[in-house]
Amino acid sequence: MNHICFNGEILPAEEPVLLASNRGYRYGDGLFETMKLVNGEINLVSFHFERLFEGLSLLKFERPLHFTQEKILQDIRELCKKDGMESLARVRLSVFRGNGGLYDDNRGLQWIIECWPIDPHSYRDGIIIDIYPGAQKTMDSFSNLKSANFLPYTMAALFAKEKGQDDSIVLNTAGRIADSTIANVFIIKDGKISTPALSEGCVNGVMRRWLIEKLPDAGHPVLETSLTIADLENANEVFLTNAVRGICRVNQFRDKKYSGSVIARIDDQFIKMISR
Numbered sequence: 001m002n003h004i005c006f007n008g009e010i011l012p013a014e015e016p017v018l019l020a021s022n023r024g025y026r027y028g029d030g031l032f033e034t035m036k037l038v039n040g041e042i043n044l045v046s047f048h049f050e051r052l053f054e055g056l057s058l059l060k061f062e063r064p065l066h067f068t069q070e071k072i073l074q075d076i077r078e079l080c081k082k083d084g085m086e087s088l089a090r091v092r093l094s095v096f097r098g099n100g101g102l103y104d105d106n107r108g109l110q111w112i113i114e115c116w117p118i119d120p121h122s123y124r125d126g127i128i129i130d131i132y133p134g135a136q137k138t139m140d141s142f143s144n145l146k147s148a149n150f151l152p153y154t155m156a157a158l159f160a161k162e163k164g165q166d167d168s169i170v171l172n173t174a175g176r177i178a179d180s181t182i183a184n185v186f187i188i189k190d191g192k193i194s195t196p197a198l199s200e201g202c203v204n205g206v207m208r209r210w211l212i213e214k215l216p217d218a219g220h221p222v223l224e225t226s227l228t229i230a231d232l233e234n235a236n237e238v239f240l241t242n243a244v245r246g247i248c249r250v251n252q253f254r255d256k257k258y259s260g261s262v263i264a265r266i267d268d269q270f271i272k273m274i275s276r
Helices: 023-027 045-058 069-082 151-162 206-218 229-234 261-274
Strands: 003-006 009-012 030-038 088-096 110-117 127-137 167-172 177-180 184-189 192-196 222-225 237-242 246-253
Touching: 003 069, 009 069, 023 088, 030 045, 030 069, 045 069, 045 088, 045 206, 069 088, 069 110, 127 151, 127 177, 127 237, 151 167, 177 184, 177 192, 177 229, 184 206, 184 229, 192 206, 206 222, 206 237, 206 261, 237 261, 246 261
Parallel strands: 127 167, 127 246, 192 222
Antiparallel strands: 003 009, 003 110, 030 088, 088 110, 167 177, 184 192, 184 237, 237 246
């Protein structure tokens, strides 16, 4: 990463842009979107910006008139072109509430765009996962956001790294499955696909949403429900989804190993068509 875009201005990546009083830094007062750019276009772009703008409204941000989908996409393309990543890139858009203390009446908006190259062969399939025991997600009106307040996922990722695993499942306060550190969770049992409902506290993932809409077309309706650790243990197949990786097949959870035949068909039929 050679450059960033800060409030619409492209700057060297090493140039400081945030003050110590930045509310995103101080309080995690912000949102972010992680997107995949393919040949100059953002995959599932409408889903990303719907989620972002709904989240900003929920968090009572004052969105300036020039902060539009069209403006941000223009900034993303210019940044990726500047760093030679027009064909394939991972893009992060971070939005935060400027500077000030906790009780300051500051609802203004600032943003940073970053981009990194993607190696199309870098994402490992057949990953190993476990449950992170150190935190539980609440099930409230903020649980579905891509919040800058990322501490439970940060610690869950550290837990996975220390155990030599690839990802960790985060539970909600009822002890049921919410999501993983960077993905939504789907299980397949006897040919039926299930995923935690939004009411279970998972992030409202764009790939999750897209698959829920599209899989019924192929005879695979998705049940949005509550899932437990026992459901993981009894599943035939398990996969994780996010906007950059698409589908990532889980090979093992503790002593349980999974097959992947249905996942392979879903990947061929749905994910690869939006990743070209």
